Amino acid sequence: MGDETPAMRAVGLTKLFRTGMVRRTKSVHALEDFSVELHRCEVVALVGESGSGKSTVARLLAQILPPTAGTIELNGTPVHVRTGRQLRAYCHEVQMIFQDPFASLNVIHTVRYILGRAVRIHHPKLSGAQRTAMIEQLLEQVKLTPASAFIDKFPHELSGGQRQRVSIARGLAASPQVLLADEPISMLDVSMRLGILNLLRELRDDLGLAVLYITHDIASARYFADRTIVLYAGRIVERGDSETVTQRPAHPYTRLLVASAPDPDHLGDVAIGARGEPPSLIDPPPGCRFHPRCPLATQICRERVPHLADVSDGHAAACWAYTDEPGAPVRPQAVGGLGA
């Protein structure tokens, strides 16, 4: 990737949601100091459990929510849009795919109308015949062929996988550079999930898309993504290329996550060690947010927030164990040191 300008870059994104019964004096620390670079022809996976802030990232990057702090850059230019023409121009470049294809397509319209509307908004100068041709081309891009068999269908006539393909086609109608996919397969039947991931991978290569793939399933991140970022309680705990993060996880939380995933080939290895649940984000623990569950935690973990430290080339973990700080915990040894 190197020196090339990323299609999208976020630096230090933070989002607080005001809350509290009367005066709204408390806030939920949904996301803190989140940075990411999305390059063309690359899939970045964002892995985390529910409530870790993954969907907040997607909403901030899509400019649906304004960030509390931090900047978003598109092709190297900082953007800050709220409404109107600016937002439409932004949507031209950045599109989002939602989790639930049953809810994100309007049930009273046909595929022709749903896609036609997106085409009309983003390519207003096309004639009627050109528009139809573009709709057909979009359907072919998402492998709904022959297009004539699908173009006049209503969403309820399609299976879950086909519906998700229609919503991907709707995203592609804008000819975007960046696709934000928020749990695109979690609502689908298991036999169709890989079909959607394989399609997104093909689109990445054919159209040069930068894809942010948000998921709770670390195994699918390994299968599909080039790089993986692991999020815990609103903070990045580890990032690196997917194979390294899943095969040689560095952060104790990632190790727990990998050890907890069902793995029929290693039935003997039962995850033990860190237990419990993620902390409250209204009143997050001081220092490292994982320290109440971490078997390695020392005094420094309870007091100071760790920053991303390099583990190896391009692989970083936010854990004091990977720094030379005095009083840092002992670095965990080989893979599965926590798990097996």
Place this chain on the structure above:
Amino acid sequence: MMTEPVLDIKGLCVEYGYTDNPTRVLRGVDLCLGRGEVLGLAGESGCGKSTLAYAALRLLPPPGLVTGGQVWLTSRDGQRRDVLTMTDQQLRASRWVDTAIVFQGAMNSLNPVYTVGRQLTDGIAAHTPHASRHALHQRAGELLTMVGIAPDRLSSYPHQLSGGMRQRVMIAMALALEPQVLIMDEPTTALDVVMQRQIVEQIAELRERLGFSVIFITHDVSLLIEIADRIAIMYAGEIVESGPANQLYRRPRHPYTRGLLGSFPPLHGPKRDLGGIAGAPPDLTALPPGCPFAPRCEFVQDACLAASPALRPSAVVGDQGRQVACLLHEQGRVPAELSL
């Protein structure tokens, strides 16, 4: 190797709808649960897994109708009774004592306006009318301790507990009267992997101690292989394959099982390209004649479109206790991929 059956389902048929043309959701399902066994039931959404569990306990909501079959339940004193012909009184006495169920989305099955303690004691009080309040409270405390929650949470309301804790309260409730059969309908689907791991370990440990049998329903086959002794795979309202968990995972015999196992990308081991299964599950309201999987099957032949195969012992030499519903096995011409 099969122990004495505790729940024996024979030829269960279920239809939805009271019209002349009802949807046949279960078509003659046979399933046998041995004492102390964990039976996994897997399949895609809409294949009839939950319907099977509900019908076997006579919990099927309208317009569901059991139109045939028997469900033989062996009580502790060795008496065999058909659940489907029990009187209402017998059924009421048998529920929760002989069979208990943990519902899908159990976290939402708790009543938000009552404390957890009150909901836990409700069921016990109904079956032991003379128990004192103190004794009930104490028993409820024991149950919570059993699933790893401090007994002082008895006075908490459901919203004060996390998703994983609510799920464990539901499990405690199901175990309150020490049933012989516990049916768990997607008990971990809404939870994160770390919590899922904890719950699954807890169930295994409790079964060891209390000796009940479990029917574990899920779409996540890789999870089943860890927890179940035997697995039955359902497709379009029929069981298409059953066998010991480990064998079924390593050597699938039905093309659908093979496709389903290939739909989960592995977290460890070599990376390979996977494709899921092409096509979509059939529409049960208009099921074509022949094998329901034929339109998606890679080994399809003309005969598959004519007659629906029955569940028979596998044709592969050396297979024991394995059953498959596939014409390839009936003809004894099993392709190499399915006879490893």
